[in-house]
Amino acid sequence: MSEFVFATAKYDSGDWDASPLVPANIIDSVARYTEIDVAPQGVVVPLSSAEMLEYPLLYVTGHLPLRFTDAERRNVQKYLDRGGMMFVDDHNHDIKGVFHKTATEEITRTAGRLVDLPNAHELYTCFFKFPDGPPNTSHELNGWGDNLIHSHLQAVTRAGSNRIEVLYSSKDYSSEWGYHPDSKRFNQVDNTKFGVNIIVYALTR
């Protein structure tokens, strides 16, 4: 079995590279808590390239409008049809912002309607347990962002099953996890645990 490679999606619009430290941090956490054979470095893969079909999970983030080109949209549809999973995170930690508006519109157009993911979903129990649903981020808790805690993540699930195709977050995990993995030792509680759940879910469900 080939090793898991964390892939950051590169798209034509917006700032796809807004969180360059997240991949290394999540890779570090996957290695810390699991025996998943993980590559030590992430890759950047253009959504317009068929290369993106080779990765089971794609991480999409940004602050600016997210609009797919025709080629990107075709590839994403093919990717999801083949069982791939996308994790889309709004880096703005706000509500109704430009990324949120355009990304949700684009996801709906490309993959289907986003609905609130129940907090009892298997995503929250597949490795670490999160009984209250998605963990909150410091941006939500300190009120610096929208001063609003998003109670749910949203998702597009595969027709006929509960399997997540697109996981959408307004909680700005990209900021929460955007630090050097060596700094993790200063955290009393590892806030990247939920990232491990996403990886485990994408690989095993």
Added chain:
Amino acid sequence: MLGGAVVVAALSWGAAAALLIYSMTGWAPGAIGCGVAAAAAALWRGRHARSTQRVALWIEEHAPALQYALVTAVDPRYAGDDGGARTEAAERALAEARVDTLVRRGVVRAAGPALLALGVALVLTVLVPAGVLRARLGGASLGGSAVAGNRLTPLRARVTPPAYTRWPAREIAEPSTIAALVGSQIVLEGRHDGVGVRVTVGDDSARVVSRDGRWQVAFSMPATPGAMRLGDRQYARLIVLQPVADAPPTVVLTAPVRDTTIREPATGVLTLAAEGMDDIGLAEGYFEYLITSGEEDAGGVQGREGRVGRVAFDNTKTGTMRASLQLDALGLKGGDLLSVRAVVFDGNTVNGPGKGVSETRTIRVATKQEYDSLAVNAAPPQGVDSAYMSQLMIVLATKALIKREHIKRPPLSRDTLVYISTRLGNKEHTLGQKIATILYGGGEGSEGGEVIPDWERALLDTAAQALVDAETDLDIAQPDTALGPELVALRALDKARKAKRLYLRGAPPAIVVNIGRVRMTGTEKPDAGPRTSGTVPDTLRANMASRFAAAVRWLRAPRGSIAWTAGVDSLTMLRVTALPRVGTTGNLPLAEALNDAVVALNAGADATPALVRARRVITGAPTATGTLPSWGGP
């Protein structure tokens, strides 16, 4: 004989009444009730035929010549008094009075009208569909079925497309498939009255009405493919409903042709142009713009949007949109992003309107400070940069030393001059080594290994040579002569550093996680919940294969049998599954193959080639693979 005639007449009247009532109302229980009542009435009316005395009186009444001989002969009161003589007298009188003819006439009078009524009722029942009277009077549904021929053939469908298409209505004779735009009004019409005709569209029953001696059912074309089931007594028929989706319009932004960056202040006019297309007709379109301002680190990104250039297309299949944006009026500031795209809508009022959007073009307004550089992250100076700075400092120090040397007061001692000059020479030596490291690699923090272009190598060689010359002069305390080579080296380094400057955003650090070091060192304990079972992949294809196999098994039964008909209907329903639904492409090759098979089967032709084609589409041709496929390659 008279009693039998009464029974036959009663049964005939009852049957005739039942058939007549049934043909008029179509209500079987009512018809049977009426028949029983009529038969009972006839029996009651002819009940006296069982009484010998009443029959004798009836004969005496119609044959006066008997002069009561028959009545007296059958009267029990006179049975003992010379009965034999009276009987003989009665028989003679009966023979003379031709009573046989009288009785036959009575039988015909009793049973004839009844049999005639029965015949008429039978003829009416055969010629007139059940319930015609109720239909004429608009009575309530009472159920029942026709005894006329199959009312499910021939059929005629009238398809009226949605009004927004402005397409004319069309008729389809004997349809096996009705393909029409979603929302089209369809009227299906058959012969005779519609009482007892059952029609379901999908899972819903459709209302059958009778008009001008024909039955009709009206419905809208659903959004998903389905089957229309028709039933009339033992007859049944399936019609496939194939909805045709109104494709959303498309639009191509022809101006601006590419993303661009403009300088602050943003002024002028931005010309917008787009070409829209639709399969039926465009309704309207406009340009949409979105201005995003601010930065993440400065409190977040804000957006504002607007629309310009709205155009009404009047249902044309193609349309051009043009508009312009006054950049001054948009109040763009440095760092803002202006995104524009074209949006068009079709006139679909049924399940639309369909929306088409173009690709987005982005116009960025550069800030005044970033005309020549976009660097935002501090980065250590490049090696040539630091060499230039070092050389500049040495040049300044050399100039100061020369100045001190030429100023007589206070005089500069020879030892001091040699000391300072030698120290500067050592610095030039160090700098020369640094340049050599850049050129040939080696040493900590060097740029060794970099591919140095020839032009840069030439400049650095010049600088290195000049540094050696300057060092030599400084080592013998001749700063005046050292200044020349120093300046040559300074100019060469300046040229090299300026030519090599890269105006890039600071690159993110490339972090390579040491997997071996961190593996399983996490202190948090996982607590995974039970794993739910996954779904069987491609269940749709497996389901189709199973249904197809079952249908083919049924087709082995004799043609026209119930099993054979079920097989044909199963293929028809499988075709419904294969037809495209909104947002999906369906399996058109399979749908076409199944249609060919059904047509061939109904026509009594060989359906094998079409069935083989269908099976091949479902199960796929067997292929050999050398190795297991990767996770999800293209």
